[in-house]
Amino acid sequence: MEPVMAIVVGALFATSIYMMLRRSIVKLVIGLILLSNAANLLIFTVGGMKRGLPPLIDEGMKMPTGGWADPLPQALILTAIVISFGVLAFAVVLIHRAYEVVQEDDLDKMRSTDT
Template sequence: MTTLMAILIGTFYAAAIYMMLRRSVVKLVIGLILLSNAANLLIFTVAGMDRGIPPLIPKGELLIEGPAADPLAQAVILTSIVIGFGVLAFAVVLIHRACEVVQTDDMNEMKGTD
């Protein structure tokens, strides 16, 4: 399963970079979306893929007995999903405005400030 996830994550990163190198700004944003998802999946995978062992402390105990899934990694992913969502929402609005102002969606035409 971990191998499969590794291949999937690698594909995500590759696809993201490929999309970001395209000239269309829409594809650029799709690349950014894929990139943030790739990073989230990576954290999900490296923290260990445990199934069916929720990190719940039994009633009356102070500690979990035996192995349990890692809740911190999931908190981290949740945070970065929220952040990624907010930032990408901004990026979408930005390219919308930019297309309106510059009258093109071609990155090659946006060289006025270089």
């Protein structure tokens, strides 16, 4: 399973960077969305993938018996999803406002603050 995931993660990173290098700000945001998904999938993969081994402790025991899947990467991903959800909602508002103010979707036309 890991090789497949590795290829998917790589493809996601490549796609997102391609999108971010486009001139349109909408594509820029799509690239950012893909990028955060790629990062989450990467954490999920390096956290170790196991099937059908919920990390639950049986009644009266102190440790789970047998193997168990590590729940922490999922907690990390969940937190990261929540954060990227908030940030991307902001980014959508930002490009909307920017489009209203600048009347332009093209990053190359937004250079007045560069030096």
